[in-house]
Amino acid sequence: MLKVNEYFDGQVQSLGFESQGERASVGVMMPGEYRFSTAAPERMTVVKGALTVKLPGHIDWETYHAGDSFEVPGDASFHVEVSQTTAYLCDYL
C-alpha cells in the first residue's frame, strides 16, 4: 500500500511503498535545513534538484545532484541543506 508521510510541518513529504519485497519511498524536500534519523540503513538518490549533506561521522558537507546516491547507516542521523525544492528516492537496505 501507499502511505503519505509528512515531516517538518509538511516541508518534507514522501510516499512510502513496497516493490518486490523492497521498502522504499519517493519524496520532496522544500528549501530548508533538516536533520534526519535513520532506524535501518538507507540509500538516498537525488531524483531532481540537489541535496547538500553532512553524513554521520563526516566533517565536510557534500552536494549530491540528480542521479547521485549516498548511503546512511542505521541508527544514525544526518544533516541536509536544501536550497532548491528537491525530489529523492529512499531505498531501505
Added chain:
Amino acid sequence: MLKVNEYFDGQVQSLGFESQGERASVGVMMPGEYRFSTAAPERMTVVKGALTVKLPGHIDWETYHAGDSFEVPGDASFHVEVSQTTAYLCDYL
C-alpha cells in the same frame, strides 16, 4: 508548495512541486492498468520499478526501466501497465 494528488482510487499517488520555475511531480503507481491524459507535454522518468507504455499514436507497447524516460505530447492520452509497484518522476515541459 507541495500537493498530494490521488488518481484511480489511490492506486496512483503523486507529490506535485515546483523547483526553479519548473513544475514536476514524483509519484508511485501500484500494479494495474491506467490511462492517463495530458494537458501539457510531459516527460516521464522511471525512478524505481518499470512501466510498460503505449504512447499516443503507437501500436506497440514498450517497457521502461529505472532511469529510462519517455515524452508524451500535450492534449493526448497514453496507456500504462504496471506489474510491480513503480516510482516515477514527471516533468511538465
